[in-house]
Amino acid sequence: MMKNKILGILLISLSFSISAQNMLEKQGAVDIALENNYDILVSNNDLEAAKNSSSIYNSGYLPSVFASGGADYQSNESEIEFQDGSVQDDIENTTDTYSASVGVDYLIFDGFGRKYNYRKLQEQYNISEIRVRQVIENTLLDLLISYYDVARLTENKNNLQQSLDISKSQLLREQYGYQYGQKTQLDVLNSEVNVNQDSINLLNIQRELANAKRDLNVILGRDVNIDFAVDTAVSYAIDLTYDSMLQSAKVNNTLLLQAEKNVTLSDYDLKINKSSWVPNVGVNGAYNWRDSNTDSNISNPFSLASQTSRGIVGGVSISWNIFDGGSTKTRVQNAKIAIDNSNIEKQLIEKDLERNVANAWETYQNSLFVLSAEEKNVETNRRNFQRSEEQYRLGQIITVEFRLAQVNFLSAVNNYNEAKYTAKVAELRLLQLGGRLIGANY
Template structure:
């Protein structure tokens, strides 16, 4: 018996500091802010969005001209001999000719068969698609966040419930010891009470360990120190007035998977138009401003120095009348890809309808289970109160008392599980319907 007291005391000493250290409540709003700011998956998705924005910029559109600058110089040394008109012969040894040039060239495509126009439209669609993918990542991460957050809350409630069960078992042990000392029962009741305390201690120990592990899981999602301690908010509020048909209509309009595949269809349509642009000519403008200078010290040269500057401009047309069939093949493949995207949209639409109906059934069933568990908890609470009174009067055995205690404990744990299951089912339904980011948690 003395060893039992020492074991119980040691158990609470080990976790006493841990329990009291949890004085900082991590609210749902704070958790959402942290995950949006710190989560690594969301940061990667946001970086992908930045790349999409860069690609959709006017600088990547092909609408702007290209400007190049060129410069050069050369030195030429030659020995030369020339005969004049009067028959005299002149020679020049090591005659040096220096030439310099510089130019600025501007090229601009006036018309390319509308290929760059549809490419630019395609990049804009991709940019919007990456924004939807960021939203999809955020939705998945928030659902993952609350799956773990509510698990922390459930384990917190469970730990508190097991602590209460431990207190009840300790009171029962004291009562059995007093009764044994005054000869009102046998030592068997004392032994049974000690065994039950051991069981409750182990259950409490395991619950606290699981709670610590789950806290680390949540800290990992929040991308912060894994040893950070906190208290989860165990309050759960359900959204009133949800209707199946309204959720389904919201899903058809706002489900992120449907919106992403819609962008794929638009991109495929632009790909067909880009491929068709190969049938049309390309018209371009070219402009050059150049400077040239030549110096020659040869006595045979007619001009010792020549300098010229000027502007030239030209317009050119290029029309690929036949490219061996690659343009035709590209159009055919683009059309097939467009058809595949439409088929993918039909498939995703069916999956979304299935998901929203499954989510609604799960949500409705979870709410019903929660209602039943709340009634069951009240029934077991009343039963335990009556059994406790009768146990104090010696009208029920310790075994019957323990059974009533276990029934109450299991009812409390089941009710807590049902509460968080129902809330998670609601969040899944909101995600499928595209409303997860539009509600307060």
């Protein structure tokens, strides 16, 4: 009866404690991390920079347009001696000149180097997108592992609190029994040791829980001292098969996708280098204007007072580096080697991925088996503890035997919690390998 009252008070106080805290749901934690996590913020900035680099403005396809203008002023003083011996030493000449020019240069053909370079920029942007997704997947995995660690410690703390309440109730019973001569001083001392041990264990788990919450807050990108409660419920995917996960990994795994893009980039590098063997053709054109005004104190009907010129100029240019000492040939040969290396790296990643999926699948299946076994173990230890409790009340077993049943039951519950969250983490790691973590059932 006393135990039921204690458990009732515990449940009421636990419910009040959770309601006083902010409940952090799994999807809510994911949303906060996607918005505030520092790694994700940096990767999004890198993606924006890659987008700028892959635009048409960085491709070389657009012409170069230039404009120039200027003004020039000259003032000269000179002395002239004529054939008749006369001299004029106060000659002044001033000239104002104004000019402007607008032109355009455009490369019509460069051996398709510009074309493949633009495609390469697009592929680099695609790789940046895959890397952002990889960062998000890694962040989500770290986030959910941390979240479930908080959940595990929360349940362990609640179990230890219940165990402490039971030990306190047992100590009270022993003290009453000792006062009425039904128990010995040794029984009381053993119960006090049990209470002290449970108090120490509870204090340690509270410290671990507080540290785990701070770790989770860092991943969420918010104040590390924010307190919260978490959802301790765990659900597992029921539609996972080995073949489907392996096929999904070959299509969606971020490491393999990047390896495939690297092969494409190497192929574009080869084509870009080959374009150096082809001549370049370009056009240019400009509109020029120039106005010049001269003022002189010498009267000469043949001197120019002003001059204005304007007109359009244009041309076509062809350049061909017939032989560059073999540097282009060397770059082409090295580009072919790079393609071969990219294909080898892709094959290696494929083999690693097959192995990792197989290992992750086996780990997941083993974790589910352990979870089932631990669940049965909890039920067995619960029945054993209930019998021991009844026998203890009837005086059929001593304090040490009751304590052993209590410790075994607590250990079984904690092992079950460990197995429950270990299986979920194994599932999340499997989903990440298969490229299915984003949007999964957390």
